[in-house]
Amino acid sequence: xxxxxxxxxxxxxxxxxxxxxxxxxxxxxxxxxxxxxxxxxxxxxxxxxxxxxxxxxxxxxxxxxxxxxxxxxxxxxxxxxxxxxxxxxxxxxxxxxxxxxxxxxxxxxxxxxxxxxxxxxxxxxxxxxxxxxxxxxxxxxxxxxxxxxxxxxxxxxxxxxxxxxxxxxxxxxxxxxxxxxxxxxxxxxxxxxxxxxxxxxxxxxxxxxxxxxxxxxxxxxxxxxxxxxxxxxxxxxxxxxxxxxxxxxxxxxxxxxxxxxxxxxxxxxxxxxxxxxxxxxxxxxxxxxxxxxxxx
Amino acid sequence: xxxxxxxxxxxxxxxxxxxxxxxxxxxxxxxxxxxxxxxxxxxxxxxxxxxxxxxxxxxxxxxxxxxxxxxxxxxxxxxxxxxxxxxxxxxxxxxxxxxxxxxxxxxxxxxxxxxxxxxxxxxxxxxxxxxxxxxxxxxxxxxxxxxxxxxxxxxxxxxxxxxxxxxxxxxxxxxxxxxxxxxxxxxxxxxxxxxxxxxxxxxxxxxxxxxxxxxxxxxxxxxxxxxxxxxxxxxxxxxxxxxxxxxxx
Ligand SMILES: Nc1ncnc2c1ncn2[C@@H]1O[C@H](COP(=O)(O)OP(=O)(O)O)[C@@H](O)[C@H]1O
Ligand SMILES: [Mg+2]
Numbered sequence: 001x002x003x004x005x006x007x008x009x010x011x012x013x014x015x016x017x018x019x020x021x022x023x024x025x026x027x028x029x030x031x032x033x034x035x036x037x038x039x040x041x042x043x044x045x046x047x048x049x050x051x052x053x054x055x056x057x058x059x060x061x062x063x064x065x066x067x068x069x070x071x072x073x074x075x076x077x078x079x080x081x082x083x084x085x086x087x088x089x090x091x092x093x094x095x096x097x098x099x100x101x102x103x104x105x106x107x108x109x110x111x112x113x114x115x116x117x118x119x120x121x122x123x124x125x126x127x128x129x130x131x132x133x134x135x136x137x138x139x140x141x142x143x144x145x146x147x148x149x150x151x152x153x154x155x156x157x158x159x160x161x162x163x164x165x166x167x168x169x170x171x172x173x174x175x176x177x178x179x180x181x182x183x184x185x186x187x188x189x190x191x192x193x194x195x196x197x198x199x200x201x202x203x204x205x206x207x208x209x210x211x212x213x214x215x216x217x218x219x220x221x222x223x224x225x226x227x228x229x230x231x232x233x234x235x236x237x238x239x240x241x242x243x244x245x246x247x248x249x250x251x252x253x254x255x256x257x258x259x260x261x262x263x264x265x266x267x268x269x270x271x272x273x274x275x276x277x278x279x280x281x282x283x284x285x286x287x288x289x290x291x292x293x294x295x296x
Numbered sequence: 297x298x299x300x301x302x303x304x305x306x307x308x309x310x311x312x313x314x315x316x317x318x319x320x321x322x323x324x325x326x327x328x329x330x331x332x333x334x335x336x337x338x339x340x341x342x343x344x345x346x347x348x349x350x351x352x353x354x355x356x357x358x359x360x361x362x363x364x365x366x367x368x369x370x371x372x373x374x375x376x377x378x379x380x381x382x383x384x385x386x387x388x389x390x391x392x393x394x395x396x397x398x399x400x401x402x403x404x405x406x407x408x409x410x411x412x413x414x415x416x417x418x419x420x421x422x423x424x425x426x427x428x429x430x431x432x433x434x435x436x437x438x439x440x441x442x443x444x445x446x447x448x449x450x451x452x453x454x455x456x457x458x459x460x461x462x463x464x465x466x467x468x469x470x471x472x473x474x475x476x477x478x479x480x481x482x483x484x485x486x487x488x489x490x491x492x493x494x495x496x497x498x499x500x501x502x503x504x505x506x507x508x509x510x511x512x513x514x515x516x517x518x519x520x521x522x523x524x525x526x527x528x529x530x531x532x533x534x535x536x537x538x539x540x541x542x543x544x545x
Contacts, residue, residue, distance in 0.1 A: 103352070177389040184347060185402045185454065186379035195405065200392045 038267035045261055057231035059265045068272055070231035074241035078152040078223055079216040085156025086212055090163025098171035099193040117161040125225030128154035146228025146240040155222050159212045170204020171197050203288050210284030214277055220245035244273045298323040298492040304358035306339055313339040315516040326493040328507035336516040337496040341464050345381040346374050382455035386467040388447035390439035395431050398439045398450055402458035417457050425453035445476025465495040481506050500540055504528050512536045
């Protein structure tokens with residue numbers, strides 16, 4: 001009797017779990033369907049070739065151009081700057097926390113770092129605009145009030161905890177026996193860290209890098225506030241630009257009427273971003289599989 | 297004498313793991329350390345190359361002289377010491393690198409990167425570890441793909457590649473099957489003409505087969521140290537006799 005009740009319960013739970021899984025798939029499918037539909041509408045009016053090759057993006061002006069390249073150039077530029085800041089610092093702090101710090105320091109520093117990731121991005125945005133940009137202008141007089149450099153750097157600061165925390169987890173999971181083997185051969189601490197622990201944790205570290213990159217590509221507020229919202233096909237970090245995400249909020253927050261071509265650009269741009277981040281995720285998945293080392 | 301151990305006490309925090317251990321380990325021979333589990337065998341052998349330095353809260357008193365120098369005195373370069381005293385662990389721990397890079401690791405960290413030198417040393421140490429014939433066609437494949445016994449022989453090759461003077465083995469066969477164990481034992485006997493070997497084992501037959509000297513530990517104390525034949529045929533301590541005849545442990 002009891003067994004039977006138990007079995008029903010199990011089945012009920014299984015069913016509920018299945019339904020919630022189905023639900024999230026359904027929602028995702030719905031989002032993609034809407035994106036596709038509106039994008040399809042958009043491409044009825046704008047040729048896909050112009051979209052991919054035109055060097056100007058001016059859908060909100062009288063003379064409209066719909067070239068996505070300037071937006072991707074902006075995203076690329078700010079992402080590269082952010083990653084240049086976040087990768088080395090994140091990795092070095094992970095190595096420090098995992099291989100050098102005492103347990104006491106680690107248990108204090110790690111949560112403190114993770115708090116950095118919990119700061120609302122709008123705060124980072126104003127930090128970039130009102131603090132970092134003026135500071136940089138003292139060093140680089142040519143720097144515009146809005147630019148890619150300052151939000152890029154601040155975005156990097158925001159990403160450091162993601163990279164350091166995930167990399168540290170990966171390095172922490174490297175078996176003690178490997179370190180002992182390396183020390184027993186006369187390795188210094190630095191050699192143990194760089195020649196044994198980092199390579200052994202490579203797949204986890206690479207995954208943290210990819211997550212950091214995805215985070216930078218998708219980041220919106222910081223660039224919307226501090227980069228200037230001026231789509232421009234350039235790799236010059238000193239002038240105002242706009243990123244893919246910054247454009248989407250700009251239009252979403254403005255008073256663009258539903259159904260207009262300006263409105264439909266959001267979906268075309270959104271789906272382009274979706275394709276890029278999807279590609280990044282595939283790359284990171286491939287990385288993980290390729291470099292996964294098996295420990296028992 | 298390779299090592300002179302003088303009144304060594306070792307502690308993990310408050311807990312004492314070695315109590316007043318004193319004896320001498322002869323050079324160019326195999327010395328076995330036996331005793332029931334938890335008696336301090338690993339703690340002792342890890343004192344000889346200062347691996348216990350890695351354990352937080354570990355402390356040691358007394359002296360361990362290696363070639364006349366106290367390895368625990370100030371100013372000892374521990375990495376240099378460990379280059380001269382190699383170690384093979386209980387669980388095979390090859391690095392997640394190729395077979396070649398595992399054998400070459402010790403030289404690489406000393407800054408040797410010349411391909412022809414590395415090639416020679418890698419081949420030489422793999423031959424000495426009786427692994428060369430099995431892996432010579434796949435030196436660049438991952439060491440993790442090898443069997444447990446092969447991994448352990450690779451760890452031996454890795455340890456001898458830098459030509460240490462001493463090799464410490466901490467239960468090197470406890471994770472291996474009998475055939476792999478026999479291979480490792482052959483290795484150890486072959487190594488003693490070049491190296492001083494200290495081996496921890498809880499397998500008494502193994503101690504009897506490979507060693508010339510044996511120390512019997514119990515509860516952190518060295519109960520008896522003598523030539524192996526004497527320990528196994530005419531021990532002078534009642535505890536040793538009880539242990540080797542299997543009355544406890
Ligand atoms: N890292 C450690 N921290 C605290 N106690 C330890 C540690 N390593 C070993 N011990 C203790 O020290 C004693 C001796 O252990 P060990 O030397 O590993 O024994 P054996 O190798 O003979 O089995 C045991 O009681 C064990 O619990
Ligand atoms: Mg042990």
